[in-house]
Amino acid sequence: MRSSRFGVLSCMTALLVLPQWVSAQGTSEAPRVFSANPATLLSVKQRIAAQDPALMPAFDALMKDAQKAVKVVPASVMEKPQTPPGVDRHDYVSYAPYFWPNPDTKDGLPYVRHDGKRNHDKVNEGDAPRFEKMMGTVATLALAYELSGREEFAEHASTIVRVWFIDPATRMNPNFTHAQAIPGTNSGRGTGLIEFASMPHLVDSLGMLEGSKSWTKQDQQAMKEWLSKFAHWMTTSKEAADERNAANNHGSWFDVEEVSLLLYLGKDEEARAICERAKQKRIARQIEPDGRQPLELARADGFGYSVFNVNALFALATLAQRVDVDLWHFKTADGRSLRKALDFLAPYADAQKKWPHNQANALNREKLAAALQQAIQIYGGTSYADALQHLPADAVAADRIRLLIGK
Numbered sequence: 001m002r003s004s005r006f007g008v009l010s011c012m013t014a015l016l017v018l019p020q021w022v023s024a025q026g027t028s029e030a031p032r033v034f035s036a037n038p039a040t041l042l043s044v045k046q047r048i049a050a051q052d053p054a055l056m057p058a059f060d061a062l063m064k065d066a067q068k069a070v071k072v073v074p075a076s077v078m079e080k081p082q083t084p085p086g087v088d089r090h091d092y093v094s095y096a097p098y099f100w101p102n103p104d105t106k107d108g109l110p111y112v113r114h115d116g117k118r119n120h121d122k123v124n125e126g127d128a129p130r131f132e133k134m135m136g137t138v139a140t141l142a143l144a145y146e147l148s149g150r151e152e153f154a155e156h157a158s159t160i161v162r163v164w165f166i167d168p169a170t171r172m173n174p175n176f177t178h179a180q181a182i183p184g185t186n187s188g189r190g191t192g193l194i195e196f197a198s199m200p201h202l203v204d205s206l207g208m209l210e211g212s213k214s215w216t217k218q219d220q221q222a223m224k225e226w227l228s229k230f231a232h233w234m235t236t237s238k239e240a241a242d243e244r245n246a247a248n249n250h251g252s253w254f255d256v257e258e259v260s261l262l263l264y265l266g267k268d269e270e271a272r273a274i275c276e277r278a279k280q281k282r283i284a285r286q287i288e289p290d291g292r293q294p295l296e297l298a299r300a301d302g303f304g305y306s307v308f309n310v311n312a313l314f315a316l317a318t319l320a321q322r323v324d325v326d327l328w329h330f331k332t333a334d335g336r337s338l339r340k341a342l343d344f345l346a347p348y349a350d351a352q353k354k355w356p357h358n359q360a361n362a363l364n365r366e367k368l369a370a371a372l373q374q375a376i377q378i379y380g381g382t383s384y385a386d387a388l389q390h391l392p393a394d395a396v397a398a399d400r401i402r403l404l405i406g407k
Contacts, residue, residue, distance in 0.1 A: 031146070032207035034263045035200045035318050040406045045147050047406070055406075057397040059147065066144035069137045070156045074163035075130040076170035082125070084187060090173045094126035094192055095119070096180045109184030116300025116360040122183075127172075128195055134164050135198040142205035145212060147403065154212035157205065158219060166222045174229035177239060190242030194250055199257040200315060203227070203264035224265070231261050248295035249305060252282055252312035259319045268323050275320035279330045282313060289335040291344025302358035303348065307367045310341050314374055328378050342375055342384075349387040366391055370401045377405055 031038060048059050083089045097118045101108030123129065141157035144150065163170050179192020206223055209215035234240040234257075243254045255274055262271040286293055286309065296305040317327035317338060331337040347353050349368050369391050375384040388396060 031210060032264070033204040034207075034260055034322055035204055035315065036404045040404065041146060044403055044406050048147060055402060057394070058400055058402040061398040062140070062144055062400060062403060063148070065140045066148075066153055069140045069144075070152060072133070072137045072156075072160070074160045075134050076163050076167075077127050077130075077172045078170050079130060080125070080127050084178070084181070087178055087187065088173060090171060091178050092127050092131065092172055092176055093178045093188075094128035094131075094180050094195060095122045096182045096189075096191070097123050099182050102184070107184075111183045111185065126181075128179075131164075131195065132198075134160060135201060138205050139198070139201040142208040143400070143403065146208040151212060151214060154209055155214040158209060158212065158214040161206075161209075161223065162219065165226050166219065171226075174226050175233045175237070177233075177237065179239070188239060190239040190244075190246070191250055193240065193243045193257065194253055196257055197253040197312070200260040200319065203260050206264070227261060228265060231258075231265060234258055234261070247285060249309040249312055252286070252309055252316065255282065256312055256315045256319065259316065263319065263322055271319070272323035272325060275316065275323055275325035275327065278313075278316055278320070278327060282316070283327065283330055283338060284332050284336050286313075287336045287338075287341045289332075289340070291340040291342070293341060293344075297357045300358055300360040303345070303355050303363050304361075304367060306341075306345055307371065310338070310345065310371050313338050313341070314371055339375070339379055342371055346372065346375075346384060346387040349390040351390065366395055369396050369399055373399065373401055373405065373407060377407060 031041075033041075044055060047055050077090060077092055080089075080093055083091075084093060087093060096111070096113075098115050099111035099113050099122070100117070100119050102110060102112050138157050138160055141153040141160075145153035145157065165171055176188070176192050176196060178188035179195055181188045181192075206215075206220070210220060240254075243250055244258075245251065246254065255278055259271045259274050262268070262274070286295065288294065293306050293309055296302060296309050299305040313327070320327045328338060331340075345368060348355055348363070349365050349372065351365060355363050369388065372384045372388045372391075373396070376388070
């Protein structure tokens with residue numbers, strides 16, 4: 001199962017028209033998914049049954065991931081090594097990844113920032129690693145169930161969701177108040193919401209599981225109640241307000257989280273308003289006329305964060321189509337657009353082209369693969385296909401996004 005900060009949600013695709021769905025179980029009820037086209041999923045399922053060579057590498061990779069995922073032991077917030085004073089053990093707790101003990105103080109407090117240098121030991125003291133693995137596992141199992149109809153995948157995904165979100169003894173409280181705390185400075189902050197960037201995967205997974213006998217109406221109602229409470233926290237907490245106002249990738253991913261959550265809860269008008277505001281609030285403010293993203297280029301991993309924000313905005317554009325807002329083709333008078341942001345990055349798929357901006361670590365050009373494949377479908381032309389040719393063919397063929405866009 002591939003899971004990383006820059007990989008999460010990169011496999012979203014466009015939704016133009018949503019024809020009636022016919023599920024693997026033979027019903028005509030459409031699954032409640034928001035970042036995949038039900039008609040495309042049906043076509044993909046049929047093509048997999050016919051052993052379509054264009055899709056089998058990705059499907060085989062998914063099945064291998066699912067076979068591993070079905071053996072994953074369900075995790076919970078109760079497993080954290082220790083809970084900070086005054087914090088409910090059922091609360092989600094995580095620590096800022098780029099902060100380290102202060103060398104100038106005896107107790108190491110307050111922690112100091114070293115961008116690009118991840119403090120794995122401190123991060124592992126919180127819930128973030130288990131949460132990330134849990135979300136990735138559920139997404140893998142739900143998609144594998146949707147495309148294969150194998151009930152064992154849905155059964156285990158349902159168990160994992162119950163343990164983390166529903167069961168009274170192990171459930172997480174519906175807030176992120178104590179996410180990405182900085183020791184010696186605070187017990188949590190708005191930037192921690194980036195760790196829930198996989199919200200679209202969660203709500204789509206719940207929609208896919210609705211067709212399973214393992215996922216009950218009681219489970220569905222319990223998750224709806226949990227997500228409703230989390231949505232309330234997102235509209236009332238200081239931490240969420242801070243993240244909503246973030247000008248960089250954090251703000252972009254906040255919109256993705258909130259819009260996908262609102263769509264799941266049936267609050268389409270609220271989702272539409274956020275998507276409309278994103279034209280100016282996100283695209284116009286974050287992207288320069290030449291496609292640069294200055295706030296991302298300023299990071300130690302300028303390339304990785306630039307791709308990360310493009311993936312966020314592509315994910316938002318995908319969700320926005322559900323409420324008839326076109327972010328894919330929005331363009332300011334001076335040329336700022338999603339397409340221009342990708343055009344700035346696409347040439348660097350070629351290993352012969354040197355990245356001229358901040359880059360503390362080795363350039364991971366494969367991070368561009370999902371966005372390039374989406375762009376081929378959305379914008380057409382040959383430039384994105386040409387850029388994709390520079391990336392490892394096996395990795396591109398096995399990318400899970402192919403199962404969502406059917407290409």
